[in-house]
Amino acid sequence: MALNGEAVASESIVKRVAADIGGTFTDIAAITDKGELLTWKVPSTPPNFAHAVASGIDDLFSNKEIDLAHIEEILHGCTVATNAILEQKGAKTALITTRGFRDVLEIQRIRVPKLYDPLYQKPVPLVPRNLRFEIGERLTAEGKVLVSPDFEELGAIIERIKAAGTESIAVCFLHSFVNPVHEQLVGKILREKLPNCFVSLSIDVLPQKREYERTSTTVVNAYVGPPVREYLGTMIRQLRSIGVKGGLMVMQSSGGILDAASCLEKPAHIVECGPAAGVVGAEYIARKAGYKNVITLDMGGTTAKASVIENGELSLADEYEVGGGMSSSSALVGRGGYALKLPVIDIAEVGAGGGSIAWLDRAGSLKIGPESAGAIPGPACYGRGNEMPTVTDANLILGYLNQESLAGGSVPISRTLAEGAVNSKIAEPLNLDLLATAYGIHTVANAAMMRAVRAVTTYRGRDPRDFTLFAFGGAGGLHAVDLARTLRIKEVVIPLASGVFSAVGLLYSNLEVNETAPLLSLLSAMPRKKAEHIFKNLTTRITEVIGGNPKEIRFRRFADLRFQGQAYELTIPFEDDGLTKTGLVNLAARFESYHLARYGHAFSGEFPVELVNLRLVGIKETKTAKVKRSIADCEIREMTRMAYFGPDLGSVSARVITRFALTELPQKGPMIIEEYEGTAIVPPDCTARVDEQGNIIIALT
Known part of the structure; x- marks a missing residue:
């Protein structure tokens, strides 16, 4: 197995390359026909995220005898649709609906992110009221025509839509899921009269009952359509510029991939595609390793995501909301966003990642996130101008991270800058010492992630003790054991290439x-x-x-x-x-x-x-070459470093090793397992080993 730019076997062929874009890093992964796993990690490049993908692929294969023209598919997970909603930067959208239903988007459902919040304000509809149009048409609940569409009225609406400079149109008529004829007629006219507008019909997006959910989903589909189209077009052009001729495949919220052209017809299906790939990868690895019940924890630079694999099956939901505090399909946790009634992997997400900023509220309480330092400027230790402490800065001070650089040396870091940020913003105002403060930041981040884990377990009637914790993402291995201990989970698995695991998961998707x-x-x-x-x-x-x-x-x-x-x-x-x-x-x-x-x-x-x-x-099902683990091809190194494991244990000397220094026999902690893509912590009272697939198995005592 070859990782992060090592030499590969001569005449190797790569047919599928995966690219996963995060808020901080963009991860690239590929498996050669010889079973060699290739990974690369580059900083994300907002707002032109496609640039990081193209440059990352080019970097990964620059010193290898692999022809990019032979790549058949680029598998991609992105957050462009989600970001368009969260940042309110989607297309200028109009809605045409049955007379009397103009304000369905305004009425919404009674769902709030907090139970008691007298100042709560519902999210502003994605379509303002002046762009929500009513038309005379009506079907019975059985689909019989009561009133045919008023085409004269439709013509006047089209002129108003033109004058407003609208980019996208959603059409949602009452009972159209029983009889689509009216929506089909209106949709045909809109596409003829407004050829440059993106037209979204509810019968194509969500042919189901419930007017609010159907209207909201159709509007979201229209709202994100143009930005998704522009983004995927840019991505394809960037890939062509480096010689990649293969097709672009995009991850869907449900965990499957689909070609870019089909995704453009129903872009709402990729709104939650970002976190899905990691869960798909975990399901594949868990099946190979013999685990049936798994909790997944994906902690990146901006957020932490949790999901469940139960009896070998992904946990799916058919409704969720975006933009309401905690992104989740659970009705028991933070809601109040924009409803989408589409298949989605049941994932709970909180704003607690490596780049999440630590701050004090007016009462002096320590808070983590949801604001993140992102890729630019990044944590304080990056030395790019951010003076606010982050979770990464705390982990660096605790000794958990390499003290000089991240991502195999490609990202230099400074402990001095991290200490300055934590001291000035948190430790001194609270009159605490540096290590206690850093450990407090680490612990509060864990507490935030517990919300996500409990949302998909205890809130769903599941006992976490019946599960194994699979942790991945750049920061997942740093926090996994602490979370498992709180949940009374006995075993943690850190899969191979855990820091770029969402990209690896794309390779295993169907x-x-x-x-x-x-x-x-x-x-x-x-x-x-x-x-x-x-x-x-x-x-x-x-x-x-x-x-x-x-x-x-x-x-x-x-x-x-x-x-x-x-x-x-x-x-x-x-x-x-x-x-x-x-x-x-x-x-x-x-x-x-x-x-x-x-x-x-x-x-x-x-x-x-x-x-x-x-x-x-x-x-x-897609065919991907099996990854072959070869220790001889991988670097084995060992050193020691002081690491802080809380007030009871204090600072202790920990072995710093690579995954490939482990064997199938358990080794006692404390250990810090450093890799190119991420780091895993094995506390003093735990043991770690590797299985035949190269997964790290951490046993808690």
């Missing part, structure tokens, strides 16, 4: 398309022929998008179920017995079991089970 169709019925009385017809149509649509040999596509069927009278559903997979009578009985039983595990109760026998939607997922 082509995936999700489609949904409404079908409201009691499950026991489901019209099975109609359901089979719906699945057949969804199969055709998915096959057209994925392309290639249909026999290579694996399909999975799901049903959105609820007890009659409930307002929300749970998504339950069909098994091999499918739509048979026995299959439906078993489906209802699985729903009741899941409901009991999720909420602590089930209405078995009291209320019938109701079907709301049918879902179909098409998956085309």
